[in-house]
Amino acid sequence: MAGATLLPLATAGATAQGTATLTDIAGRQVRARLPARRIVLGDGPLAYVVALLRPDDPFTPIVGWGDNFRSADLGGYLAYRQRFPTIDRIPTFRGSNVGAIDIELAISLEPDVVVLNLSSRAAAESSGLVARLARAGVPLAYVDFRTRMFENTRRSIEIMGEVLGEPVRAQSFLQFRQRQIDRVMAPLRDLGHRPSVMVERAAGLYDDCCLSYGDGNFGELVRAAGGDNLGSHWLHGTFGTLHSEQVIAADPEVILVTGADWRLYSPTGDWVNLGPGADPSEGHARLRRLMQRPAYRTLAAVRRGRVHAIWHPFYDNPYYFVALQKVAKWLHPERFATLDPDATFRELHARFLPVAYQPGYWLSLNTDS
Template sequence: MAFAHSPARRVALRGAAGAALLSLAPRRVRAQQAAALVDIAGRRVQVRLPARRIVLGDGPLAYVVALLRPDEPFARIVGWGDNFRSADLGGYLAYRQRFPAIDRIPTFRGSNVGAIDIELAISLAPDVVVLNLSSRPAAESSGLMVRLEQAGIPVVFVDFRTRMFDNTARSIDIMGELLDEPGRARAFLQFRQAQIDRVVRPLQEVAHRPSVMIERAAGLYDDCCLSYGDGNFGELVHAAGGDNLGSHWLHGTFGTLHPEQVIAADPDVVLVTGANWTLYSPAGDWVNLGPGADPAAGRDRLRRLMQRPAYRALSAVRAGRVHAIWHPFYDNPYYFIALQRVAKWLHPNRFASLDPDATFRELHARFLPVPYQPGYWLSLDTP
C-alpha cells in the first residue's frame, strides 16, 4: 500500500493530523504500561497499553474503534488504509459528517499491505500497527514485519474476515485491551451473541437449506462470478440456514465460479454484495448500499445485474428471490446483522418476528456515535 500523500506534503499532513488528534484527545488518559498481549495469530506481543497512537492497516477497522470509543473514536488513529473511504464511501461520509477531522488522518492506498510506505509508517511513531490476519503473509514477505520490529513498533493481528464466528470475539477483546475499553468490549460481545443466538437456535433442526449463489461485489468487475467458499459470507450463509453454492467448488475463502456452474446449479436464492464504490468504478453496475442509499436506484442496478448470462434464466430470478446486502459486513464485527437479514430471506416463516432493521437501530443507539440510516439491503421483489 503506498500512502496517498506525496513526500512534499507529508510533514504538513502529519502536523494537521497531530492538531486534529490534540483537539479530540481526552483530558485524562491512563498512564501507559508495558504489557504482553496474545493476538489472533497466537503471537505474544509486547505493547504499551493503552495504545495512544495506532495505525490501522485496514481502514474498515475504524468500525471496531467506533463501537469501543464512540465519544472520540479516531483520536488515537494516526494512520489508516484509504479503503475505509474508497471501499465504503457512504459509511465514510456518515462518519466524516460527525467527525470532520478524519479527512486529515494520513492514509495509504490499496489492499496490499506489503506495499506500505514503511518509512512513513515508522515516522508516524505508532504504539502499535493493527493488521488483519489475512495480511500476515504479505506483511512477512514484504519485510514490513522485520522493519517494524527493528523500529520497536509492535504488530497485532485481528480477524473479522477469514473466520467470522471463530475469531471475532477474541479480536474485539484484543481491540478492547489496546483501547483500554474492556467493559465496552464485553457489553458489545454480549449483545452480539444474543443476536446470533436468535438465528442459530431456531435453525438447530432445520430440515431444508435453500441453495444460495453469493456474488461478491457484483457489477464492480466485468466478469461473473466472484464468490465465497466455506469462509466469510459462505460461513455466514451456512449459519443462516442456507447451502452456499461456492462451498461445493471453491477451496478457500474466496474464488470464482463459472457462469455455467451457476446455471446448472439453478440456486434457490441469489445474493449479491454491494456498497458505494464511486471511487473504485464510477460507471459500474454495482448496487449502491450503505447508510442512506436509495433503494429504488439500487433495485434498478440489481435488475440489470440479473440480465447477465449467469442469471437471466434462473428460477430464482424469475421468482424474485434475489437480494443485495452491504458488502462491508464481510470484514466487520456487525456481521450478525447480515446473519439475521439473510436468515429471514432464507426462512421467512421461521423468522417472521425477527427484525434485522430494529437490531441495527439498537446497535447504533447503544454503541455507535452516528445515527442509523436505512439502506444496507434490498430485494428485487420489493415494490
C-alpha cells in the first residue's frame, strides 16, 4: 500500500451484518442492514469518504456511484484507479444531479443503503427517487459535506462510520480533523481586520463570470479562515452568481478561484487544473488569463499578486480543513508563518488514505504555493 502505516481497519470483513437504525444528517431514522456490504453513492466524490474509512479495500462495497468522481475530478479519480484498477467496473449514473440517477438500475443493484448528499434532497424527492426507493424497501441516508461543512461533517463521518462498520476509525479521523481546525481557530481569536475575499467557483469552466458562494461552503470556510467573503453580502443561498460590476466596485483584497481536472467537462476551457500531480506552470498560465477578464484586470489584488487557486473538490470533501489552513495562511501570513498545510495533507494521506500524496492542490499567481 502506498504511503506510510495506516490505522488498522476496525473489523473489516469480520463484523456480522444485522438490521440497525441510524439517524442521518436530515434527522431521519434509517433502518438498514449494517455494516453495509452493498452501497450506492449518489454522488461519486463520496468515494473520498469511503477511502478514508476503508483504505485497504475501499471500493468492494460500492456497487454503483455517480460518474462525477471521474468527470468532476479526473486527476483524483486516476490516482485511485492506479491503486485500485477495478473501480472502472463500478456501474455509474450519468451526471452529478441526483435526478439523473437511473432508479431501476439503483434498485437492481440491491444495495443495503443508498447514500446521498443533503444538497440533493430536493432533487431526490422531486424526481421520485425517494418514493421509488421506499417502495422497493431500499434504505436512503443523507450526509452533508457541502452545505454546512463545519457543522455537519462530524455527524456525517459518524454516519459513514456506521454504514461501513468503522466507527473507531471514524473517530480517529475526527480527532485528527479537529486538531487541524484548532490550529487555525486559536490564532484568530483576537482577529481585527478581515480581508475581503472574492471566491470564484469553477473559474474558467463556464463562459460567464462570476459563480460564487454565499454564507455556506467556501463562503463559510473563508469566514472561518479570517476573511470577509464577498458573496455573503449579496447571495442568500449557498451558491450564486456575482456580476462583474459588483466585483469591480468591491475591489476585494484577495481573489480565490477553485479549479480541478475538468478535461471531461470542458477540454478547451481556461479552468485551473489542480489536484494530485497537477502541473503548476500550466496552472499559472491559466490563472493569469482568468485575471485578464473584465471583473479582475483592474483590481488591486491582481496588481499585488494576492490571487490564489485551490482544488475545487475541497468544497464537498471531509478534507476541507486542509483548505482552511491554506486559505488562512494566504489571508494572514504573519499569524500562520509556521503553519504548513502541505505537511498536514501529507500526514492525512500517510495516516488515513491508500494513495500517496502528490502536490498540486493549490497555487498562487506569483508562486507555486
